[in-house]
Amino acid sequence: MKKNILISGAGLVGSLAAVLLAKRGHSVTVVERRPDMRTTSGYGGRSINLALSDRGWNALRKAGVDKIIEAIAIPMYGRRIHNHDGSSSYQPYGKEEQAIYSVSRKEINIALMNEAEKLPNVTFLFSHKTISFDLHTMLCEDVNGTQVTLKADMILGADGAFSAIREVMQKTDRFEYSQSYISQGYKELTIPAGTNGEFQIEKNVLHIWPRREFMMIALPNIDGSFTCTLFLDYEGDPSLKSLNTEEKITSFFQREFASAIPLMPTLVKDYMNNPTSSLVTVRCYPWVYNHTTALIGDAAHAIVPFFGQGMNAGFEDCVILMECLDEANEDIQSALDTYQQRRKPNADAIADMALTNFVEMRDKVADPKFLERKKIESLLHKRFPDKFVPQYSMVSFSSQIPYSVALQRGKLQDSYLDAIQQIPNVGQQLDTAEFWQEVNQILDTLQPFEYSI
Amino acid sequence: MKKNILISGAGLVGSLAAVLLAKRGHSVTVVERRPDMRTTSGYGGRSINLALSDRGWNALRKAGVDKIIEAIAIPMYGRRIHNHDGSSSYQPYGKEEQAIYSVSRKEINIALMNEAEKLPNVTFLFSHKTISFDLHTMLCEDVNGTQVTLKADMILGADGAFSAIREVMQKTDRFEYSQSYISQGYKELTIPAGTNGEFQIEKNVLHIWPRREFMMIALPNIDGSFTCTLFLDYEGDPSLKSLNTEEKITSFFQREFASAIPLMPTLVKDYMNNPTSSLVTVRCYPWVYNHTTALIGDAAHAIVPFFGQGMNAGFEDCVILMECLDEANEDIQSALDTYQQRRKPNADAIADMALTNFVEMRDKVADPKFLERKKIESLLHKRFPDKFVPQYSMVSFSSQIPYSVALQRGKLQDSYLDAIQQIPNVGQQLDTAEFWQEVNQILDTLQPFEYSI
Numbered sequence: 001m002k003k004n005i006l007i008s009g010a011g012l013v014g015s016l017a018a019v020l021l022a023k024r025g026h027s028v029t030v031v032e033r034r035p036d037m038r039t040t041s042g043y044g045g046r047s048i049n050l051a052l053s054d055r056g057w058n059a060l061r062k063a064g065v066d067k068i069i070e071a072i073a074i075p076m077y078g079r080r081i082h083n084h085d086g087s088s089s090y091q092p093y094g095k096e097e098q099a100i101y102s103v104s105r106k107e108i109n110i111a112l113m114n115e116a117e118k119l120p121n122v123t124f125l126f127s128h129k130t131i132s133f134d135l136h137t138m139l140c141e142d143v144n145g146t147q148v149t150l151k152a153d154m155i156l157g158a159d160g161a162f163s164a165i166r167e168v169m170q171k172t173d174r175f176e177y178s179q180s181y182i183s184q185g186y187k188e189l190t191i192p193a194g195t196n197g198e199f200q201i202e203k204n205v206l207h208i209w210p211r212r213e214f215m216m217i218a219l220p221n222i223d224g225s226f227t228c229t230l231f232l233d234y235e236g237d238p239s240l241k242s243l244n245t246e247e248k249i250t251s252f253f254q255r256e257f258a259s260a261i262p263l264m265p266t267l268v269k270d271y272m273n274n275p276t277s278s279l280v281t282v283r284c285y286p287w288v289y290n291h292t293t294a295l296i297g298d299a300a301h302a303i304v305p306f307f308g309q310g311m312n313a314g315f316e317d318c319v320i321l322m323e324c325l326d327e328a329n330e331d332i333q334s335a336l337d338t339y340q341q342r343r344k345p346n347a348d349a350i351a352d353m354a355l356t357n358f359v360e361m362r363d364k365v366a367d368p369k370f371l372e373r374k375k376i377e378s379l380l381h382k383r384f385p386d387k388f389v390p391q392y393s394m395v396s397f398s399s400q401i402p403y404s405v406a407l408q409r410g411k412l413q414d415s416y417l418d419a420i421q422q423i424p425n426v427g428q429q430l431d432t433a434e435f436w437q438e439v440n441q442i443l444d445t446l447q448p449f450e451y452s453i
Numbered sequence: 454m455k456k457n458i459l460i461s462g463a464g465l466v467g468s469l470a471a472v473l474l475a476k477r478g479h480s481v482t483v484v485e486r487r488p489d490m491r492t493t494s495g496y497g498g499r500s501i502n503l504a505l506s507d508r509g510w511n512a513l514r515k516a517g518v519d520k521i522i523e524a525i526a527i528p529m530y531g532r533r534i535h536n537h538d539g540s541s542s543y544q545p546y547g548k549e550e551q552a553i554y555s556v557s558r559k560e561i562n563i564a565l566m567n568e569a570e571k572l573p574n575v576t577f578l579f580s581h582k583t584i585s586f587d588l589h590t591m592l593c594e595d596v597n598g599t600q601v602t603l604k605a606d607m608i609l610g611a612d613g614a615f616s617a618i619r620e621v622m623q624k625t626d627r628f629e630y631s632q633s634y635i636s637q638g639y640k641e642l643t644i645p646a647g648t649n650g651e652f653q654i655e656k657n658v659l660h661i662w663p664r665r666e667f668m669m670i671a672l673p674n675i676d677g678s679f680t681c682t683l684f685l686d687y688e689g690d691p692s693l694k695s696l697n698t699e700e701k702i703t704s705f706f707q708r709e710f711a712s713a714i715p716l717m718p719t720l721v722k723d724y725m726n727n728p729t730s731s732l733v734t735v736r737c738y739p740w741v742y743n744h745t746t747a748l749i750g751d752a753a754h755a756i757v758p759f760f761g762q763g764m765n766a767g768f769e770d771c772v773i774l775m776e777c778l779d780e781a782n783e784d785i786q787s788a789l790d791t792y793q794q795r796r797k798p799n800a801d802a803i804a805d806m807a808l809t810n811f812v813e814m815r816d817k818v819a820d821p822k823f824l825e826r827k828k829i830e831s832l833l834h835k836r837f838p839d840k841f842v843p844q845y846s847m848v849s850f851s852s853q854i855p856y857s858v859a860l861q862r863g864k865l866q867d868s869y870l871d872a873i874q875q876i877p878n879v880g881q882q883l884d885t886a887e888f889w890q891e892v893n894q895i896l897d898t899l900q901p902f903e904y905s906i
Binding site: 170173178180181234 | 615623624626627628629630631632633634687731
């Protein structure tokens with residue numbers, strides 16, 4: 001029953017998969033192109049913090065690292081919307097106790113690596129890149145060009161949006177593949193902690209400065225700082241291209257994000273020095289090759305970050321893969337086949353929802369009609385919990401509801417919300433009996449939902 | 454003004470581009486992975502014959518090889534539809550004299566290579582594959598592993614659907630790319646010439662055996678034979694997978710293509726021995742890299758063959774590139790930029806129309822309502838030539854109308870055809886004055902078309 005398993009990539013998903021597979025008794029080797037991040041500085045330009053939600057926690061619990069992460073995770077209970085005029089408003093993400101959690105990418109990765117290395121049957125091979133692979137072997141090369149051939153019963157490509165494993169698969173006949181970029185890129189900036197290490201703005205929320213075509217967000221870090229991310233078009237005006245002098249950067253921020261400027265003393269320097277990153281959606285199929293090799297995480301489905309689900313989806317891949325191994329009694333061919341069939345529609349669904357959520361974050365959250373809709377949605381969830389669960393909650397506060405169900409049910413509920421928002425003066429009568437009588441009639445045809453939160 | 458130009462790929466588009474560029478006075482080197490097809494047998498599994506239409510002829514005229522090809526091209530004036538019951542019907546492609554032409558891929562390619570080699574400023578480097586390239590150099594390697602570095606002011610990637618040039622470009626940030634396969638593959642079969650070299654079925658048509666989910670077609674060759682192509686699903690029943698014994702193949706053909714079986718004595722052997730090929734659509738952007746390198750033909754936009762436009766579109770790319778060089782006074786950076794902007798929407802349009810036409814060929818052509826529609830369309834074109842040009846004619850019988858215009862105008866006309874087909878008993882009254890009065894009213898809001906054929 002014990003298998004030799006190779007994992008290409010010691011990132012978040014590769015490290016988690018190593019823990020989960022090793023705990024099943026398999027022998028795991030993780031091959032990572034970069035040096036060990038625990039002994040080197042820097043993190044290769046990837047985003048610094050991430051939003052961890054229910055699907056992620058579920059996976060971390062199974063790997064036994066949830067307690068470690070809880071200590072360094074900051075709950076965000078809602079969005080703080082910063083308007084142009086300096087005013088702000090608050091939108092809860094769900095019920096009072098429900099939150100998504102700001103965590104450091106590096107801290108989670110290190111915790112997972114440490115957990116993996118505690119196990120006797122996990123080996124990490126850092127500074128080795130994957131060159132090629134076939135049915136049961138993988139060829140790797142270190143920085144000096146020394147090559148090593150590793151043997152495996154199963155190979156997992158957990159090597160990210162630009163996966164070397166997938167690159168080989170892309171050349172096989174009838175491999176479906178697309179990589180598509182949105183017109184915006186992003187730049188990370190910072191709001192440092194106050195002089196006594198205090199948070200300079202509200203700690204337990206995700207801050208958004210929505211400006212329709214672009215936006216800035218800020219997530220809290222445990223040291224009291226916030227990581228800000230500016231999402232802005234590459235071309236046009238304003239754009240990452242047009243903001244090319246200190247003066248233009250300063251005047252853009254003064255015009256658009258005046259309330260944030262006093263909090264960002266190193267703004268111009270950060271803007272000039274930090275890299276610009278692009279935002280890709282990768283879709284492909286099949287995820288399985290040779291019956292022994294499978295893609296997982298970003299390698300199978302890189303998505304844009306606007307639903308905060310990239311890491312969560314990758315972690316959930318691992319959970320599903322373990323379920324498939326359970327069901328197949330560790331038969332790899334059968335498990336991988338079930339894994340890809342079960343997971344692909346859900347990967348497509350979260351990719352779509354992530355793209356849609358960008359429009360919500362940068363544009364709709366500032367629209368009074370949208371705020372009214374969110375309020376109604378929340379009331380419906382309270383009054384009709386068996387019929388109405390906000391899509392955001394299905395995605396973020398459940399690890400039972402598949403993404404594809406969240407997408408479909410969300411669309412169905414949206415059509416009912418459309419009808420309810422057409423009741424005359426809906427905003428003024430949310431507490432009247434007449435209104436709820438009408439709502440009851442409208443919801444009559446909506447079948448109860450098979451899941452509850 | 455004279456430039457050094459490298460072309461990766463000596464296929465149809467690469468060879469034509471070589472002729473056209475050399476005739477402008479540039480020095481051209483064409484690097485081809487395979488050996489010279491003029492001195493070796495076989496043609497690497499690509500489809501044997503192609504349909505040449507107006508856009509292709511226009512390009513061949515400019516290259517000066519149209520007369521050579523005319524001698525070996527067989528006009529096909531319409532479709533001969535072979536029904537299940539052995540009966541057949543005929544659909545003209547356009548007006549009486551309008552035809553598409555069945556030609557041998559290899560013959561055209563050889564004619565273009567010969568024309569290129571007549572020019573003193575063209576060199577072919579066969580059996581050399583493209584390894585890498587940068588701004589002004591390209592690294593190639595022969596079969597013995599000997600490498601050669603070539604210098605260039607411009608590099609054209611004419612190396613097909615699995616372009617080595619594009620593979621390098623795919624790794625650059627923000628490169629849009631997709632490869633997508635339809636669920637059907639194809640197998641080439643043959644109807645040999647009769648004992649005296651005569652055509653065994655009608656010569657000057659494209660034969661179709663439409664069977665809804667699959668189809669067979671046959672195109673005439675100058676030796677009296679026909680090349681048949683069976684398009685069939687990879688999976689399911691019937692499928693390329695399920696037809697896995699002589700018995701199953703025979704019984705499938707007896708059931709579906711009974712009228713063709715007596716003409717195909719080597720059917721089972723051919724079916725068993727010939728490779729199965731897949732059908733890919735490739736879309737990407739940008740087509741230009743480094744300001745010096747551009748994709749052209751299938752490398753930029755591989756499409757499915759159902760509109761018979763793959764070669765024609767690639768040839769038209771060459772014509773447009775020459776126009777752009779004219780306009781830019783041979784400035785390469787400026788010409789390539791105009792080329793990609795002008796050509797990309799048209800490549801997308803023909804890719805879409807080619808996919809749509811598969812449904813027309815395998816399914817709709819056997820539908821009486823569709824035949825009626827085609828008849829009405831043809832009558833409208835005769836009566837209102839300034840308003841109504843069938844989309845098929847815009848694509849196949851014009852080199853003036855951009856593909857994107859053909860797509861849009863076709864959709865617009867379709868909405869009018871829908872309305873006309875809703876006139877009660879339309880089929881019975883195509884020669885009544887009342888009918889044409891109604892048609893006149895319906896067409897009142899359709900603006901004249903800026904192009905005519």
